[in-house]
Amino acid sequence: MxxxxxxxxxxxxxxxxxxxxxNVFCLGEDIGAYGGAFKVTEGLxxxxxxxxxxxxxxxxxxxxxxAAGAAHMGMRPVAEMQFIDFISTGxxxxxxxxxxxxxxxxxxxxxVVRGPSGGYVRGGPFHSQNPEAxxxxxxxxxxVYPATASDAKGLLKSAIRDEDCVLYFEHKYLYRRIKxxxxxxxxxxxxxxxxxxxxxxxxxxxxxxxxxWKALEAAAQVEKEDGLSVEVLDLRSLLxxxxxxxxxxxxxxNRVLIVHEDTRTGGVAGEITxxxxxxxxxxxxxxxxxxxxxxxxxxxxxxxxxxxxxxTSDIVLALRKLAAY
Amino acid sequence: MARSGTTASPPASLNKIxxxxxxxxxxxxxxxxxxxxxxxxxxxxxxxxxxxxxxxxVGGLFRSLGQEADAVGSAYALDRSKGDILSPLxxxxxxxxxxGARPVEIIKQYMAKxxxxxxxRELNIHYGDLVRGFIGQISHLGDMVPVMxxxxxxxxxxxxxxxGLVYVGDGATSTxxxxxxxxxxxxxxxxxxxxxxxxxxxxxxxxxKQTAAQQLVDKAxxxxxxxxxxxxxxxxxxxxxxxRAVDRARAGGGVTLIELMTYRRKxxxxxxxxxxxPEGEIxxxxxxxxxIDRYVKRLLAEGVSQAQLDAIETRVKQEIDAATxxxxxxxxxxxxxxxxxxxxxPPELSPLWFRQGIKSAVEKHxxxxxxxxxxx
Numbered sequence: 001m002x003x004x005x006x007x008x009x010x011x012x013x014x015x016x017x018x019x020x021x022x023n024v025f026c027l028g029e030d031i032g033a034y035g036g037a038f039k040v041t042e043g044l045x046x047x048x049x050x051x052x053x054x055x056x057x058x059x060x061x062x063x064x065x066x067a068a069g070a071a072h073m074g075m076r077p078v079a080e081m082q083f084i085d086f087i088s089t090g091x092x093x094x095x096x097x098x099x100x101x102x103x104x105x106x107x108x109x110x111x112v113v114r115g116p117s118g119g120y121v122r123g124g125p126f127h128s129q130n131p132e133a134x135x136x137x138x139x140x141x142x143x144v145y146p147a148t149a150s151d152a153k154g155l156l157k158s159a160i161r162d163e164d165c166v167l168y169f170e171h172k173y174l175y176r177r178i179k180x181x182x183x184x185x186x187x188x189x190x191x192x193x194x195x196x197x198x199x200x201x202x203x204x205x206x207x208x209x210x211x212x213w214k215a216l217e218a219a220a221q222v223e224k225e226d227g228l229s230v231e232v233l234d235l236r237s238l239l240x241x242x243x244x245x246x247x248x249x250x251x252x253x254n255r256v257l258i259v260h261e262d263t264r265t266g267g268v269a270g271e272i273t274x275x276x277x278x279x280x281x282x283x284x285x286x287x288x289x290x291x292x293x294x295x296x297x298x299x300x301x302x303x304x305x306x307x308x309x310x311x312t313s314d315i316v317l318a319l320r321k322l323a324a325y
Numbered sequence: 326m327a328r329s330g331t332t333a334s335p336p337a338s339l340n341k342i343x344x345x346x347x348x349x350x351x352x353x354x355x356x357x358x359x360x361x362x363x364x365x366x367x368x369x370x371x372x373x374x375x376x377x378x379x380x381x382x383v384g385g386l387f388r389s390l391g392q393e394a395d396a397v398g399s400a401y402a403l404d405r406s407k408g409d410i411l412s413p414l415x416x417x418x419x420x421x422x423x424x425g426a427r428p429v430e431i432i433k434q435y436m437a438k439x440x441x442x443x444x445x446r447e448l449n450i451h452y453g454d455l456v457r458g459f460i461g462q463i464s465h466l467g468d469m470v471p472v473m474x475x476x477x478x479x480x481x482x483x484x485x486x487x488x489g490l491v492y493v494g495d496g497a498t499s500t501x502x503x504x505x506x507x508x509x510x511x512x513x514x515x516x517x518x519x520x521x522x523x524x525x526x527x528x529x530x531x532x533x534k535q536t537a538a539q540q541l542v543d544k545a546x547x548x549x550x551x552x553x554x555x556x557x558x559x560x561x562x563x564x565x566x567x568x569r570a571v572d573r574a575r576a577g578g579g580v581t582l583i584e585l586m587t588y589r590r591k592x593x594x595x596x597x598x599x600x601x602x603p604e605g606e607i608x609x610x611x612x613x614x615x616x617i618d619r620y621v622k623r624l625l626a627e628g629v630s631q632a633q634l635d636a637i638e639t640r641v642k643q644e645i646d647a648a649t650x651x652x653x654x655x656x657x658x659x660x661x662x663x664x665x666x667x668x669x670x671p672p673e674l675s676p677l678w679f680r681q682g683i684k685s686a687v688e689k690h691x692x693x694x695x696x697x698x699x700x701x
């Protein structure tokens with residue numbers, strides 16, 4: 001088998017699930033004849049027809065709401081946000097309607113909302129967002145954010161088969177930059193399970209999505225230059241979060257750095273910090289540090305974007321600070 | 326009758342005002358059933374008012390007094406044997422009863438009982454049952470339009486002979502969700518009927534502050550769908566106009582927007598003193614245009630006997646009495662049930678550390694009198 005990109009892995013996951021289950025269908029803007037803004041759904045309409053690959057009006061509330069209605073009836077909709085930034089216009093449908101459906105009305109709502117996320121691509125304030133924290137706070141939703149091509153495929157397939165709504169964030173910086181051979185067979189990655197991306201003993205980095213790769217770069221650098229052994233935990237799922245894996249790495253290294261690309265205040269790192277505080281405080285030998293984006297809308301110009309987003313050098317700095325504490 | 330905004334003249338092909346004067350294709354038995362559901366709606370709400378005044382209703386109470394005909398007549402146009410589904414709004418209790426909702430469920434919902442359909446999670450008529458064919462609304466107005474677009478999209482995709490019906494009020498026509506949902510359904514030619522129940526007020530806001538449109542049915546033109554307007558206080562007219570739309574949808578003709586003209590005689594909820602309503606308006610509607618009074622006159626003129634109507638009223642009272650007794654005897658929910666069923670997996674959340682081993686957060690479930698009972 002040959003290697004495929006992160007983007008191709010998502011497409012392969014969609015193909016396989018649509019072939020496996022006639023209830024799976026895709027809907028979104030420009031996903032059919034055009035194949036999507038990033039071509040994730042290219043070839044889908046030719047294979048499955050326009051009934052199952054629906055080009056919709058520019059209407060995120062309708063896309064998400066209609067997906068929910070179809071899901072109630074036993075369909076398995078996969079809704080694309082052309083850029084995940086636009087999920088905010090469907091925020092009401094997701095948080096008030098979809099997330100509460102099972103609890104308040106015993107209505108199953110098995111659906112996936114996916115879309116290109118994240119920065120490092122000079123996309124500016126409205127084509128670079130990481131809105132996961134806005135939904136982390138909503139009971140009833142699940143959130144996954146893969147960092148590797150095989151996880152991209154395996155998590156998507158699991159998300160489509162999940163009985164609840166899964167927000168599937170895919171990082172557009174990774175779309176065509178990473179390649180991997182897919183595991184054979186029906187490859188599923190369980191939702192809610194983190195992955196140790198690199199084993200280590202001195203410091204733990206807890207992260208997800210594109211910054212997994214920045215963390216790995218930084219870990220390699222401090223190993224070479226400082227002799228530090230850094231563990232990198234790739235969360236993969238944010239909701240539910242793998243508390244067991246987080247506590248295990250805290251107990252192993254006793255020093256924790258949390259890295260994410262999203263802005264700092266009210267971000268995922270704060271939640272992880274609180275969880276460690278509640279369940280493994282006595283295992284810490286140093287305060288938990290965060291490397292995140294600055295609290296600004298993401299600017300367009302390269303010097304500005306690079307300055308705002310977390311970089312490998314920031315992570316190296318934080319690792320050294322933690323090791324020396 | 327008073328009817329607002331009939332001055333515009335939309336294309337005849339799109340808009341008709343239904344008078345309900347034509348004889349419907351309904352049997353005598355069916356026409357009496359319409360009467361039964363209207364009576365059941367009104368009497369059930371009257372019983373809920375009693376329970377509310379006894380502070381047995383935990384939240385607010387929403388009435389559909391004077392609007393029973395539009396909910397009952399429109400829902401009656403659906404075909405339950407085919408699996409048609411509707412999604413009601415807060416003044417469409419009658420439509421749920423037509424689909425098979427039981428009065429005891431409604432009373433338990435209002436009383437927040439543990440064996441209510443939502444097990445105490447949701448209020449009032451916010452619940453549904455896919456088997457009987459109704460999907461519970463949420464409070465965010467207009468949101469059920471995209472949802473019902475998706476429900477009916479699934480009917481189309483699976484080539485099922487089913488139709489969906491969604492209710493919105495005049496106020497909800499201002500929301501983005503209403504627009505997005507109806508446009509999506511129109512483009513997809515979903516078998517969906519959208520009923521705009523124009524009762525003159527959204528909470529305290531009169532229609533003229535809600536829209537500059539001459540009449541809400543005009544919006545159909547912009548969406549490229551069929552539009553009809555009817556007298557919502559005439560149960561037969563309501564049935565007929567909806568039946569046409571349902572037949573059109575089932576035949577593949579797509580979405581219809583129906584504006585039903587009616588009037589909200591009670592406030593937004595029971596606490597609302599309606600200070601914003603012009604003097605005499607409510608009384609005029611009550612005396613001249615009560616949908617049940619109008620229908621009784623019609624039935625009697627058609628040869629139905631007063632004894633038959635009295636028998637229906639007796640039956641309704643007996644049913645509501647039995648439902649009330651059953652609901653009152655029902656238990657409140659077990660507090661720990663609040664942690665069940667947020668997800669399919671995990672099926673239940675663990676209690677927070679400060680609730681470990683603790684069943685209930687408070688010693689006594691009493692509402693201090695200062696709280697009032699008028700939360701919405």
